[in-house]
Amino acid sequence: MRLGNLPSAQAILRPVRAGTILASLAVALLLNFLPWKNVALAPDFVALVLAFWCVRQPRLVGLGAGWLLGLLIDAGNGVLLGQHALAYSLLAFAAITFSRRILWFALWSQALHVAALLLFAQGVSALVRLAAGAEFPGWAIVVGPLVGATLWPVVSVLLLLPQHMPADVDETRAI
Amino acid sequence: MEHSPPAFFNRGPAPLVRLAFFASLSLALLVLDARFRYTEGMRSVLALAVYPLQSLATMPAALAERISGYFASQSQLREENAELRAKLLAISQVAQRYEAAQAETGQLRRLIGAAERLPLKATPAEILYNGRDPYSRKVVIDKGSQSSVRAGSPVVDENGVVGQVTRVHALSSEVTLLTDKEQAIPVQVVRNGLRAVAFGAGSSGMLELRFMAANAEIQNGDKLVTSGIDGTYPPGLPVATVARIERDAAYAFARIVCQPAAGVESGGYVLVLGGQSGRLAYPEQTDPEGEKRTAKFRKPRRKDADAAR
Numbered sequence: 001m002r003l004g005n006l007p008s009a010q011a012i013l014r015p016v017r018a019g020t021i022l023a024s025l026a027v028a029l030l031l032n033f034l035p036w037k038n039v040a041l042a043p044d045f046v047a048l049v050l051a052f053w054c055v056r057q058p059r060l061v062g063l064g065a066g067w068l069l070g071l072l073i074d075a076g077n078g079v080l081l082g083q084h085a086l087a088y089s090l091l092a093f094a095a096i097t098f099s100r101r102i103l104w105f106a107l108w109s110q111a112l113h114v115a116a117l118l119l120f121a122q123g124v125s126a127l128v129r130l131a132a133g134a135e136f137p138g139w140a141i142v143v144g145p146l147v148g149a150t151l152w153p154v155v156s157v158l159l160l161l162p163q164h165m166p167a168d169v170d171e172t173r174a175i
Numbered sequence: 176m177e178h179s180p181p182a183f184f185n186r187g188p189a190p191l192v193r194l195a196f197f198a199s200l201s202l203a204l205l206v207l208d209a210r211f212r213y214t215e216g217m218r219s220v221l222a223l224a225v226y227p228l229q230s231l232a233t234m235p236a237a238l239a240e241r242i243s244g245y246f247a248s249q250s251q252l253r254e255e256n257a258e259l260r261a262k263l264l265a266i267s268q269v270a271q272r273y274e275a276a277q278a279e280t281g282q283l284r285r286l287i288g289a290a291e292r293l294p295l296k297a298t299p300a301e302i303l304y305n306g307r308d309p310y311s312r313k314v315v316i317d318k319g320s321q322s323s324v325r326a327g328s329p330v331v332d333e334n335g336v337v338g339q340v341t342r343v344h345a346l347s348s349e350v351t352l353l354t355d356k357e358q359a360i361p362v363q364v365v366r367n368g369l370r371a372v373a374f375g376a377g378s379s380g381m382l383e384l385r386f387m388a389a390n391a392e393i394q395n396g397d398k399l400v401t402s403g404i405d406g407t408y409p410p411g412l413p414v415a416t417v418a419r420i421e422r423d424a425a426y427a428f429a430r431i432v433c434q435p436a437a438g439v440e441s442g443g444y445v446l447v448l449g450g451q452s453g454r455l456a457y458p459e460q461t462d463p464e465g466e467k468r469t470a471k472f473r474k475p476r477r478k479d480a481d482a483a484r
Contacts (some may be wrong), residue, residue: 051319
């Protein structure tokens with residue numbers, strides 16, 4: 001078996017900085033608040049980035065972060081308070097549980113796992129809304145998570161870039 | 176001596192315990208919000224926290240608009256100017272007539288001692304973005320309680336009613352559109368004064384007149400305006416046009432679908448109407464019998480005679 005095929009085995013990454021995580025989550029929130037033409041088709045960037053950090057750094061980002069982000073999304077969109085909080089905490093839990101398995105695969109196979117995770121989160125929020133008396137908006141709501149999953153390879157490469165940066169090279173060092 | 180793992184191995188509570196904690200917290204919030212509406216204060220704080228991100232997110236579109244406006248050619252501007260002048264002329268004529276009619280109405284009202292309708296205060300606002308929620312129809316506007324927007328105020332655009340302010344934060348507020356499934360508005364057919372209630376039809380972007388008898392006097396193309404009965408919407412604002420009527424003998428009610436007059440799902444700028452306080456107090460409910468009688472007005476005279484006896 002060639003270890004070179006495994007993305008996680010290709011390089012030893014530098015430790016992640018908290019600033020990178022915070023900035024990426026802020027950008028994801030910003031993307032979610034963009035005025036999308038069709039909200040059912042737009043991917044949920046916050047869920048995607050949250051799943052990414054839960055898979056990559058389960059000790060730094062977890063259920064608490066998911067819950068807080070969910071509350072912010074709920075308040076910003078004026079939906080039931082707790083709907084996204086519940087969905088994102090469950091998403092974070094599932095992502096942490098499967099994190100070791102997911103990282104074993106190549107990027108596109110990872111995306112399949114992530115599609116399942118995002119669909120699960122969307123299903124949870126749909127269940128909450130239907131229980132609260134909303135009308136089912138149609139099967140278009142499964143498109144957003146699928147679009148989000150196809151963005152997974154892009155997001156993975158982009159968010160790992162800071163950790164691929166070489167350490168400061170000391171020109172005067174002897175060895 | 177108690178044995179505990181060194182701090183290096185300590186990872187806090189188990190994931191399942193955390194999940195149970197956060198899930199129950201979310202469920203508690205959901206119940207508090209959906210059933211009792213106890214969470215408005217917390218929601219306002221959170222909304223204030225995300226407001227900078229929201230306004231930042233709408234910036235690219237605004238910037239693009241400004242840039243395209245800068246590069247608009249002179250001929251285009253001149254053309255638009257002429258068009259607007261013509262429109263202004265037409266509208267000012269109508270406005271003059273309206274003013275005269277309003278003065279006359281006020282005089283007549285004073286004559287009969289009716290409460291004079293107070294002039295409406297309109298606050299212009301910009302739609303920040305559509306609520307990212309496929310289950311309801313909401314938009315967020317950039318005026319809040321700082322600009323004295325109040326919950327319940329009607330929101331209109333240049334063509335008619337758009338919706339109603341349902342939640343007010345400090346700097347922004349949420350407007351539920353007419354097409355939301357839970358939104359209702361009292362209307363009146365312009366042609367014959369028939370009163371009805373229009374409900375949102377959800378995802379189709381249309382309105383529905385419910386509980387109209389199958390033989391109700393209503394036609395395709397009838398214009399609907401607000402009737403002003405509820406005291407929330409001022410009377411006479413355009414609401415919708417009847418687009419389709421399905422009368423089925425098997426049902427007691429007709430299915431009437433209407434097209435909203437305003438660009439409910441597509442406008443950029445809206446007016447929040449406020450300052451309407453002409454609503455009269457509800458009559459005291461003394462005897463339920465009398466209420467029932469006024470509701471059934473088929474043969475009022477005979478019933479009144481019965482009651483008097």
